[in-house]
Amino acid sequence: MKLFKYLRPGDYAVFSAVGCAVIFLFVFYFGRDIEGRIEVTGEGYREVFDPAVSRTVYVEGPLGTNKVVIENGAAWIEEAPCRDKVCIKMGKVKRIGDQAVCLPNRVIVEMTGSKPDVDGVSR
């Protein structure tokens, strides 16, 4: 390519600098593992958990206690004192933005974080 004689060292420098920035940004935004955090909110209670650490959380609310299980990077409500048990059926909170909510008992379990992902998933 005879256009190569027009290229100066600075051109190569700028190109590689921006190229590195591109690669870095791609890796940074799309190469990360589970780095969201589970946030459990109750009435007057809020705590943040690491999804990688398995544990069980009991959240008190006006109706009773929700049992929130955190395991393997996901979280879900296992037991709930509400009538319809919608929160249990909401399933696992895995991706950032996922939520499981027990409205009657005022309990919210969600995955928060800043990794860019789809804004919402209709089910």
Next chain:
Amino acid sequence: MSNGSAQEAGERISGKIRSSEGNRRIFYGAFLAALAIFLAIAESVIPKPLPWMRIGLANAITLYAFTVLKPREVMLLVLSRIIASSLMLGTFLSFTFLLSLTGGIVSFFVMYLFYVLRGRWLGIVGISILGAVSSNAAQLAVVNGLFVNSRLSYALFPFLFFFALAGGTISGLAACFLIENI
């Protein structure tokens, strides 16, 4: 002044533009603007999911203009190219227009700065890449500032820089070709 090779053989028109004055100079400026507008419109045919996924060929004209016109005139070139092409494409005063405008103005200043400071180490292609990157980054900043959707905006960063790199290189090489052969 140009990007490195012999100045006598190919610079007929460039020389004429540099030494022109008054109405003739206005004519040359308008002619370059028309070229840039043509390129901008021709480029608009290419499908762009998002505003800055473009090659920015009109910037090749802008870069060439830095070598033959005064900076003030180059700014005028950029502004008239953006306004005229948005008028012709039906996007005048739309959101796209504002984005193009901010991208164009910011990239003008960045390219002018680096053109002045370039010395022997930086060539036209590097300046073009920097201009493209700053244009896209400025546009993303505007979008981010006006419609706060930070999650999605930040996700676009890698693509933004990639398209800026590709488009900047291509239009930079085109500009080199112009500078050497006109």
